[in-house]
Amino acid sequence: MDAAAPSDAQGRSHASADAGWAQARREALAAGAAALAARFDAGVDATRLAAERARAVDAVVAEAWQRCVPQESALSLFAVGGYGRGGLFPHSDIDLLVLAAREPDGAAEAVLARFFALLWDAGLPASHAVRTPAQCTAAAADISVMTALIEARPLVADAAARAALARAIAPDRAWPARDFFVAKVQEQARRHARFGDTSDNLEPNLKEGPGGLRDLQTLGWIARRAFGTHELEPLVALGHVGADESAALEREGQALARLRYGLHLVAGRAEERLRFDHQKALAERLGFADDARNLGVEQMMQGFYRSAAVVRRIGDRLHQRFEEHFDGAAEPEAVDARFELRRGYLAARDHGWPHGDIGEVFELFATWARLGELRGLHTHTARALAEALDDLAPYTAATAAQREAFLGLLRGPAPVRSLERMARLGVLGRWIPAFAQVSGRMQFDLFHVYTVDQHTLAVLRNLAGFASGEEDARFSRAHEVWPGLRKPELLLLAGLFHDIAKGRGGDHSELGAVDARAFCEAHGLGEADTALVEWLVLRHLLMSVTAQKQDIADPAVIHRFATEVADRERLDYLYLLTCADIAGTSPKLWNAWKDRLLADLRDATRLALRRGLEHPVAAAERIAETREAAATLLEASGIGAADAAALLERFPAHSFLRARAEQIAWQARALHGAGGDDPGLAVVKARLVAAGSPAMEVFVHGADRDGLFAAIVVTLDRLGLAIQQARALDGPGRTVFDSFQVLPGDARADADPQVVARKLGAVLAGPLDRVRPAQRTQPRHLRHFRIAPQVEFATSADGSATVLSLVCTDRPGLLADVAHVLRSQGLRVHDARIATFGARAEDVFRVTGEDKQPLGGEASARLREALLARIDGEELK
Structure with a gap:
């Protein structure tokens, strides 16, 4: 220069x-x-x-x-x-x-x-x-x-x-063009994997996520390198892209671009992730308004999920055509008279397939299931299916033979894989129009991390895992229960319909039960089978609510639940559906504690049904049975009968009513190992609930002291452990028998039970008034899901305590703050049930005053005011 x-x-x-x-x-x-x-x-x-x-x-x-x-x-x-x-x-x-x-x-x-x-x-x-x-x-x-x-x-x-x-x-x-194509396909696969290979995330990435704008750009890059064209439309004349496919990609690309443009404006920066911080504001800016059934933000997000699904479906087909362009069409390998394999893809041999007959479509999926895992549908067959969707009959207008063909898929090999494939390709939504309505439907909360259709498929995949016969450490009983099912396909139908009425207004369980009955009757199922599926959909939340919100150690609770369930067949179907449903709602929701809770509820209910509902278990009978079983376990571990009896004598009677014999035996061995009968001797023990599980049980026994419960709760919180359940029982001689079910709350949590027991014991050995809750900032995502705190009081059924119910926004350290308030009010905690549903905490405490009597009106009012002040103060940070 x-x-x-x-x-x-x-x-x-x-x-x-x-x-x-x-x-x-x-x-x-x-x-x-x-x-x-x-x-x-x-x-x-x-x-x-x-x-x-x-x-x-x-x-x-x-x-x-x-x-x-x-x-x-x-x-x-x-x-x-x-x-x-x-x-x-x-x-x-x-x-x-x-x-x-x-x-x-x-x-x-x-x-x-x-x-x-x-x-x-x-x-x-x-x-x-x-x-x-x-x-x-x-x-x-x-x-x-x-x-x-x-x-x-x-x-x-x-x-x-x-x-x-x-x-x-x-x-x-x-x-070279082929190398570029292969590299871009591999790059896209890696990118999709970073997002869990799904676009149905609560905070999806509009640009990089599966089905996002980057996928459209990838198709354009490949077209440019391979064919020298800047757009896909010129490829229509070459036969690589259908005119309908080009139009669909153009339409969905514009929809995604509108979301991205608006997101930049709302965020005020180059934001590509549709975060909770911006979803409501963006929905309002785009003109989405709340209606009687759906929030505006939910309508906007459903549009995104559906656009992403279309981009993925068409993109898969085009990638396959590009592959054939570079490598040439493979020699077909006949499967039978109707189908063949082309380069590992299943194809219909008849160019006129499926002739508007959904029965032929079901035959395709049955063949696919029989052949096992393939690369997918051949692009020409997949396009033919997409073009034929609008002409396929829904089940309400189908023939008896077509309906029987669908049931054949449920009874055949890999039924859940068939349902997943049909859902992805739009067939399931065509066959069951109600399923199409929930496709891509999100719920604006932190409890449901998937869209309704993807949650349903996750539930079905869990059921398929139970059917595999392979043990899964997450589910202690499911693989044992499944083989006893009379007709497994009935459980699949219940799983398919359990949330199908979400977003219609009204009770989705009731509306879904009506849909399930209509579907079963149309498919010729007998009344007994139809009634079972209908009941499972109607009551699919019963076991979850009972286990998480009620005291399943109470014989009266078990009797009421058993009366509702009525027979062991319903119980087993409901147990498996409940496990699959909770685990399919969020990866973080299922844990070893809930696994054991549901298993305990099933076991107790089976026993009640075996006894006969006309013979409910009395508390005294349950106490005697548990005490005897615990004594047997202690003697089996080498503790003499006299010593075992003396150890058990130290336990409050309610322990034998509320705990399992195995728990009591473990706690008694802890007391025995501590030596002596000094009631003031503090004993702190912890153990893993199951091998390989992070869930932990913590037991504390010692002299009753003011602020003991609060000190334990605060210390466990500081150790990074989230309490799932707490029980505080008064023992003889002013001692306490406190037990806690805990899970790691974050990465800093101590996972070694011995370390937890040692650290907690050291804190309890010192002055309790110095133990204060940790100060934390509220997580970003919780700021958008604030729940107005609700504090309610009731007198316990036996009249001995006050039942405090608290509903509010969950957050780290919430229970520690609540326990601190209870302590500051001079209250004693005798039981606590902790339930969290996304951002919603629903906690129940059984409390008394210092005089061990229920709270009066003034004390309840003071407690309400103190709790609201603490909770509101934290939420506003």
């Missing part, structure tokens, strides 16, 4: 002029962005607005280049990456390539530094690279760099520069 370096005076002159120019352009760009935002709010297509913004930025960039770079320089300017595609969202990156005919010298570096500084001053923080053509070829070895370069769009570049860049990344120098 021959241009002389500017003098100091020239530099000052340039700086002054540049500052004024940059300020004017910054203001112009801001005004233009505001005008575009107003047009967006008026409903103008987002892709059009993004193109207009790119053109506005083009003009500023080109003008800045002309101000800084002499025409005779050997430098050219290209837009690359997303900017190269000619579309800029409100806060998208601006990526530039400076193509240098030769390695830039000092003078060239100086003018480029001025150019990029000028862009920054104008409000365009551009990312850039300066390369020669040879350096472009070398850098293109990285697939991401290559992807950016193939979208290069000249901003200030003559024909020679354009040709030089094209030669530098030509297929004979970098990434």
Whole structure:
């Protein structure tokens, strides 16, 4: 470059002029962005607005280049990456390539530094690279760099520069078309894996997530490299893309672009993840309003999930066609008279398939199930199925033979895999229209982390795991119960329908039960089978609510539950459905404690049903049975009968009513190991609930002291342990028998029971009034799901205590704060049941005053005021 370096005076002159120019352009760009935002709010297509913004930025960039770079320089300017595609969202990156005919010298570096500084001053923080053509070829070895370069769009570049860049990344120098295709497909698979291979996340990524804009861009990149076209539409004439597919991708691309454009505006930055922080505001900006059935935000999110599903389905088909373009069509391998395999994909042999007959579609899925895992459906068959969907009969208009074919899938091999495949390809929603209504339907809370349809499929997958016969450490009894089912397909139907009425208004269990009965009757199921499926859908929450919100150690609770269940067959079906449902709601929701809780409820109910509901178990009988069983266990462990009896005599009678014999024997051995009968001797023990499980049981026995319960709860919280259940029982001689079921609450939690017991014991050995709850900031996601606190009081059934019910937003340290308030009010805690449903905490405490009597009106009012002050104060942080 021959241009002389500017003098100091020239530099000052340039700086002054540049500052004024940059300020004017910054203001112009801001005004233009505001005008575009107003047009967006008026409903103008987002892709059009993004193109207009790119053109506005083009003009500023080109003008800045002309101000800084002499025409005779050997430098050219290209837009690359997303900017190269000619579309800029409100806060998208601006990526530039400076193509240098030769390695830039000092003078060239100086003018480029001025150019990029000028862009920054104008409000365009551009990312850039300066390369020669040879350096472009070398850098293109990285697939991401290559992807950016193939979208290069000249901003200030003559024909020679354009040709030089094209030669530098030509297929004979970098990434032949087939290699590029393979690399991009692998890259997409890795990217999808980062998001759990699903778009149905609560906070999906509009750009990078499965079915997002990046998937559409990937199809465009492959088309450009393989066929030299910038769009998919020209591939319609070549037979690689159907006209309907091209139109669908265009439609869904516009829908995704509108979401992304609006998200940038709402967030005020380049945000690609649709976080809770922005979902409601974006829904309002896009014009979604709450109605009687669905929140506006839920309607918006359902639209996204459905768009992403379409992009994935069509993208899979196009990838397969591109593969055949590069590798050629494989020789078909006949399966039977109707179907064949092509390169591992299942295909219909008849080009007219499925002839509008859903029975033929069911036959395809039955063949697929019989063959096991394949690569998928052949692209031509998948497209034929998609085109035929609207002509396929729903079950209400189907023939008896078609309905029987569907039942055959449920009774055949891998029924859940068949249901998953049908759901993904739109067949299940066509056969059962109610399922189509919940496809992509999200619930704006933290309890349900999947859309309704994906939750349903997760429940069905859990049921398939039970059917496999393989033991799963997460479920202690399910694999044993499944083989005893009379007709497993009835449980699959219950799982399919249990949430199918979500979002209609009214009780989804009741509405779903009506749907289930209609479906079963239409398919010719007998009354007994129909009634079972109907009852399971109607009462699918019964076991979960009973186990988590009631005291299943109470014989009266078991008797009421057993009366509702009525027989052992219903019990086993309901048990398996409940396990699958809870575990399919959220990966974090199922744990060893809930597994044991449900197993205990099933065992106790089976015993009650075996005895006969006309012979309910009395408390005295239960106490005697448990005491005897615990004594037997102690003697089996080497403790003499007299010593075992003496140990058990130290336990309060309610222990034998509320705990299992095995728990009491473990606690008694802890007392025996501590030595002596000193009631003031503190004993702290902890153990894992099951091998390989993080769930832990903590037992504390010692002299009753003011603030003991609060100190234990606060210490466990400080150790990172979340309490699931707490029981505080008064023993003889003013002693306490406190037990806690805990789970790791975060990564800092102590997982070693011995460490937990040692640390807790050390705290309890000191003054309890120094034990204070830890101060924490509220997690980001909880701020958007605030639940107005509810505090209610009732007198226990036996009249001996007050039952405190608390409903509020869950958060780390909540129980520790509540326990601290109870202590400050001078109350004694005798029992606590902790239930958390997403962001909602529903906790129940059995308390008395210092006189061990129920609370009076004034004491209850003071407690309510103190709890609300503490909870509200924390939630506002």
